[in-house]
Amino acid sequence: MIGMSSLRSELTGNHTLIETCTLRVDNYRSTTKTTTTLAETTTTPTGMTTTLAEMTTTLAETTTTLAETTTTLAENAAATKAYDMTLPMAVFCSTAGLVVLFFILTFRPKLRRLNLENDQRRAAQGASKNLLSTNRMEEKSLEQEMLDLSQLKKQKRQEFLNSTT
Known part of the structure; x- marks a missing residue:
């Protein structure tokens, strides 16, 4: 990475500064738009230094954005994996519900009869117990x-025996 002090010492003209900045942008794998912005800088060294500082900030933000994009892709993959399981679960639950409904409708009249x-x-x-107790x-x-x-x-026999004797 090229620091700001070494960049000032290498300043021999606008052309060299733009090449150095382009090299720096390529090292960070930044977009073409950033390179174009560097080429459109002013010719004064002070203005260029300010622009380079701003570009360094932009590159850092770009790197952060790439990391966030990677995180988002991982989250999307996890969400897709979770979504891939929702369809089989929905099919399983609805099939199980239909099976339960089938058994309820099939065996409910039989259960009522039983x-x-x-x-x-x-x-x-109960009636026979009552009848038995009555009997x-x-x-x-x-x-x-x-x-x-x-x-x-x-x-009576005793009375009869007593009356005859």
């Missing part, structure tokens, strides 16, 4: 009546 059958079975079991109560009451009748029969 639930109805289960409800009917539970009602029948047991009747059975107990019949046993009690039979006990009462057997006791009454024994009592």
Whole structure:
């Protein structure tokens, strides 16, 4: 890189300064527009030094812009990669949704029928339990009546035996 003090010492004319600046611009891989701006500078050495300082700033900004562009390209590649995954994910999710919807529509009537059958079975079991408990109560009451009748029969027999003797 050529510093400002060495540039002043090499000043022999406008032509040499423009060649040196062009070499410097080519080292930074800057645009043609920057080179054209250097060629259009004034012929006074003071004006040229100011322009060179400005151009150095422009080259630094250009280098920064290239770095930012590289970052942007990397970000775009990452975004493209992420976008490449969105289409398969969307297809997968929509297919899974359709499969779930198919199963719901297919098996829902069957599930309703099964639930109805289960409800009917539970009602029948409840009714049979009620009937069993009713039968047991009747059975107990019949046993009690039979006990009462057997006791009454024994009592009547005893009375009959007592009355005959």
